[in-house]
Amino acid sequence: AQSVTQLDSQVPVFEEAPVELRCNYSSSVSVYLFWYVQYPNQGLQLLLKYLSGSTLVKGINGFEAEFNKSQTSFHLRKPSVHISDTAEYFCAVIRRGYQKVTFGTGTKLQVIP
Amino acid sequence: EPEVTQTPSHQVTQMGQEVILRCVPISNHLYFYWYRQILGQKVEFLVSFYNNEISEKSEIFDDQFSVERPDGSNFTLKIRSTKLEDSAMYFCASTLGQGAGEQFFGPGTRLTVL
Numbered sequence: 001a002q003s004v005t006q007l008d009s010q011v012p013v014f015e016e017a018p019v020e021l022r023c024n025y026s027s028s029v030s031v032y033l034f035w036y037v038q039y040p041n042q043g044l045q046l047l048l049k050y051l052s053g054s055t056l057v058k059g060i061n062g063f064e065a066e067f068n069k070s071q072t073s074f075h076l077r078k079p080s081v082h083i084s085d086t087a088e089y090f091c092a093v094i095r096r097g098y099q100k101v102t103f104g105t106g107t108k109l110q111v112i113p
Numbered sequence: 114e115p116e117v118t119q120t121p122s123h124q125v126t127q128m129g130q131e132v133i134l135r136c137v138p139i140s141n142h143l144y145f146y147w148y149r150q151i152l153g154q155k156v157e158f159l160v161s162f163y164n165n166e167i168s169e170k171s172e173i174f175d176d177q178f179s180v181e182r183p184d185g186s187n188f189t190l191k192i193r194s195t196k197l198e199d200s201a202m203y204f205c206a207s208t209l210g211q212g213a214g215e216q217f218f219g220p221g222t223r224l225t226v227l
Contacts, residue, residue: 036218043117043204044156044218090156099144099169101206101216103156 002027002093006104013081014112021076021107023065023091031093033074034101035065038088047089050074061085086111115139117219119205125225126195134190134222136205145188146206146216147180149173156204162188195226 005024013019025031035047048059055067065076074091091104118137126132138145147159160170162180179191188207192199202223206216 034215043220044206046215046217049215099146099161099163100158100171101146101148101156102158105155 002029002031002095002102004091004093004102004104006091006107008107009105010108010110012110012112015083016080018079019077019081019085019109021089021091021109023074023076023104025072025074025091025093027072027093027095030096032096033065033067034092034094035059035063035074035076036090036092036103037061038090038106040087044090047076081109081111083111083113085109117205117207117217119203119219119222121222122220123223123225125227128197128226129194132192132195132224134192134203134205134224136188136190136207136219137186138188138205138207139209139217140186142207142209142217144168144208144210145180145182146208147190148204148206148218149201150204150221151198151201159190159203192224195224197226200224200226 003026033050036044037047038044047063048057050057050067058064063078067074088106088108090106092101120135145162148156150156158171160174161168177193181189202221204221205219208216
């Protein structure tokens with residue numbers, strides 16, 4: 001079975017500062033990796049995904065993530081955050097060939113003006 | 114842009130009552146899912162549905178839960194006899210293909226069991 005660990009439950013950061021949200025996963029088989037964002041009182045929106053190929057993937061709203069197979073990590077980064085980035089971010093995996101998405105516990109990003 | 118819709122946005126029910134949560138997936142999608150998120154906890158997979166049958170389910174999805182696609186557009190989650198611990202946000206999702214296909218999530222239904 002696969003699992004996802006997001007060590008940081010909350011990350012405060014000043015506006016225009018860079019941010020990294022950490023995600024580690026474990027799986028005995030190949031997985032696809034995702035980051036979702038959840039704004040207050042809304043559903044989950046896909047930020048980006050890694051399926052194969054280049055390990056650096058770019059998503060919406062200026063976010064990017066890098067897949068590191070040796071460290072089993074998929075950290076999310078943004079070079080300069082905006083107030084509107086305040087939300088909860090979920091890292092998620094799907095085992096290849098399966099349908100169940102396994103989510104991490106989420107990281108609340110609080111952007112401080 | 115097509116989107117997944119869910120109704121109602123908030124459902125309040127008494128313990129022991131049956132509830133039906135409704136979802137309209139994106140029209141050409143073939144795989145449908147239900148997830149739940151208990152307040153303050155992570156999003157958990159409940160069930161996936163394809164070709165009019167359950168293709169995968171979690172240990173949470175016991176006999177109190179059932180899913181149905183009663184017509185060509187709706188996808189429902191029924192909880193037969195609600196318990197206090199069923200209080201959560203329930204998300205519906207759909208995808209065109211299996212596995213790598215992005216699952217598009219609806220805005221959720223907040224279920225409160227009193």
